[in-house]
Amino acid sequence: MxxxxxxxxxxxxxxxxxxxxxxxxxxxxxxxxxxxxxxxxxxxxxxxxxxxxxxxxxxxxxxxxxxxxxxxxxxxxxxxxxxxxxxxxxxxxxxxxxxxxxxxxxxxxxxxxxxxxxxxxxxxxxxxxxxxxxxxxxxxxxxxxxxxxxxxxxxxxxxxxxxxxxxxxxxxxxLGVAFVAATLALGVSLGLDYTTIAACPGPNLVEVVQKVPPTEIPADVREECFAAVPEHERLRKGDWLVIWGASTTTGMITLQLAKLAGVKVICVADVARHGARLHALGADVLVDRHAPARAVEIIRGVTQGKLRFAVDIVGRDTAALLQEVLVEDGTVREDGSHAHLLGLTGLPKERRPGIVYHTVPIKLFHASAGVGETMVAWLEELLQSTALVCxxxxxxxxxxxxxxxxxxxxxxxxxxxxxxxxxxxx
Ligand SMILES: NC(=O)c1ccc[n+]([C@@H]2O[C@H](COP(=O)([O-])OP(=O)(O)OC[C@H]3O[C@@H](n4cnc5c(N)ncnc54)[C@H](OP(=O)(O)O)[C@@H]3O)[C@@H](O)[C@H]2O)c1
Known part of the structure; x- marks a missing residue:
């Protein structure tokens, strides 16, 4: 038997x-x-x-x-x-x-x-x-x-x-969907390696995804998953990241994951309403969302042409503003590297050379058991250790x-x- x-x-x-x-x-x-x-x-x-x-x-x-x-x-x-x-x-x-x-x-x-x-x-x-x-x-x-x-x-x-x-x-x-979106946006699309987080080490999702059989991944997100940011261009400790719409639930989790990994984060939000909370969650710079042109100037001034990563969580118009900051006047970087713009709620209609545009491959979470389990196991640890604030x-x-x-x-x-x-x- x-x-x-x-x-x-x-x-x-x-x-x-x-x-x-x-x-x-x-x-x-x-x-x-x-x-x-x-x-x-x-x-x-x-x-x-x-x-x-x-x-x-x-x-x-x-x-x-x-x-x-x-x-x-x-x-x-x-x-x-x-x-x-x-x-x-x-x-x-x-x-x-x-x-x-x-x-x-x-x-x-x-x-x-x-x-x-x-x-x-x-x-x-x-x-x-x-x-x-x-x-x-x-x-x-x-x-x-x-x-x-x-x-x-x-x-x-x-x-x-x-x-x-x-x-x-x-x-x-x-926090579930917001956690999934934030984790995949930073960890897959922008290539942030969570293994470097001392407080609660997470996965290197780029490596996890490379081991998934391509047939397991829905065709419409396969390119975002496998054509990941080349190693030398990945978001890492010390880099600047702008989050436009940082007061959203997704924004606050994106901010926390980025800060845990040592990224410097500029948060665009209603500062009067959400500044205290975003500051407590680790924001390095707060920029008010109610004067968008001024916000662009402030981000340029603070990052001194070094900004290469931005996440928009509001819509196409604010994603277009971020595009202006990432590549001023359509100039391509001297070293040939790219800037990376991820839109959770839409991307600009007109694209600029020098920018790689990303959407979050949210389906990966349920389509791949390996990726899904890796992410929920880390979420359990983040909650247990209180490294992630709900x-x-x-x-x-x-x-x-x-x-x-x-x-x-x-x-x-x-x-x-x-x-x-x-x-x-x-
Ligand atoms: N593509 C995906 O798979 C995916 C996954 C998750 C989320 N999303 C999208 O991401 C967006 C955020 O989702 P969420 O659940 O995190 O939202 P949420 O928690 O409901 O966010 C609401 C917040 O958005 C802020 N906000 C509204 N208009 C804004 C603007 N013009 N500029 C900056 N902030 C603004 C509001 O702040 P104020 O107090 O300043 O008004 C409010 O606090 C939604 O559009 C959602 O559909 C997409």
Whole structure:
């Protein structure tokens, strides 16, 4: 008889979760092809149960709460089921329905940042166990089972980070997607090596990515992943980096990762509102965003023509301003090296010689188990060591039905420098 797999299954029923059993035990499933032609039992008892979820029925519409949506099924060995207890709201949650992007079909479920407790695990050898508190950046928006706006969401163990005991569950729902975007932007697109961080060493993502089979990486981000910045041009300790939109959640995490690695950071933001926070997070220079032409002059003056790296987190217009600073009058550098401009929210229409333009290869996080697991394992350590400071959050107790109103607040700019986190019962 051959052991073909080991599953985590459960032994006694828990009334709170109709399909889940408490007290997980490991059961070795034994199977002999000559004596037993049944397939190994599948530990997915949730198949027929229902839950509440927030459905989008049409572009430009608000989300609708339904209470009879099927709980998503675990389909792959690498998948887990999470009971969602907190949801962090991202701008994409209102921009997607408003501008018709990121909606593969209708009706659809959105929501990209969640935290909760693991209620089912398929692979008993995974880092993640039933009962773990996890945060999940759900970047795989094409898989409706993984969306956050529902009571139970599927994730992969390599995209789930365990939350340290000292870190609040709600605050943990606020940083996932921002962490993924910031880490890939600096670590893959700009080539920053996180192994040099003394406080909490991280990965060299360029090296990690080079080992990933190209077929594992979606074709549209392959070039960004493999045509990484040449070694001599990579962002490193002592270099200047400008972050335009530094008060965004993504900006504050980008700032922290860059500072941990010894990069000198200029933050463009509303300094009156966010200066104290950005200074506390390590900003070297603060530049006010309300006088853009002056901001360009200040950055030029401070960096004295030595700026080679910029990240824009606001939009095409501010990315175009950064382009002006990186290559003045279209001049190419004497040594032939390039400047690097990464746009998280768009890049300038007109491109300049001497600048390499980047977008963040966000899909890499869920497409490559190796990259995803490397990143969440580091995030666990960053949180455990408190090397990474979590965003400030505004907690909304309204549950799924409160999300429409909270997204209106977000759209109107009613929350500044903070993440709205929705609390779910239980
Ligand atoms: N491509 C990707 O995969 C990816 C991934 C993550 C995020 N993003 C994008 O990145 C952007 C930021 O996302 P987030 O979740 O980090 O945002 P967020 O935390 O919701 O950021 C809101 C902040 O943006 C600031 N802001 C608004 N307009 C600004 C401007 N003109 N100049 C500078 N700051 C401005 C506001 O500060 P004030 O108080 O000054 O108004 C506010 O504090 C979004 O557009 C998002 O869609 C893209």
């Amino acid at each position: 051959t052991t073909i797999s080991t599953y985590t299954v459960t032994s006694s029923r828990d009334d709170k979760y109709p399909f889940v059993y408490a007290n997980p035990v490991r059961v070795e499933q034994r199977y002999h092809p000559e004596h037993d032609d049944s397939s190994p039992a599948q530990p997915t008892p949730q198949a027929t149960a229902t839950q509440s979820a927030l459905l989008l029925h049409g572009v430009g519409q608000q989300y609708t709460l339904v209470t009879d949506h099927a709980i998503p099924s675990i389909l792959g060995q690498e998948e887990i089921l999470v009971k969602v207890q907190a949801i962090g709201l991202n701008p994409i949650d209102w921009k997607g329905p408003a501008y018709n992007f990121g909606i593969p079909s209708l009706p659809w479920i959105n929501g990209r940042d969640l935290a909760g407790v693991v209620v089912a695990v398929r692979d008993a050898n995974s880092r993640i166990r039933v009962g773990d508190r996890v945060l999940v950046p759900s970047t795989d928006y094409r898989d409706i089972r993984k969306a956050a706006f529902q009571q139970y969401a599927v994730a992969t163990h390599f995209n789930a980070a365990r939350i340290p005991a000292a870190t609040g569950l709600h605050v943990s729902a606020s 965003p400030e959050v505004v907690r909304h107790a309204g549950g799924l039905e409160g999300i429409n109103a909270a997204l209106d607040t977000l759209r109107q700019g009613g929350v500044s420098g903070k993440r709205i986190v929705i609390e779910l019962e239980g």
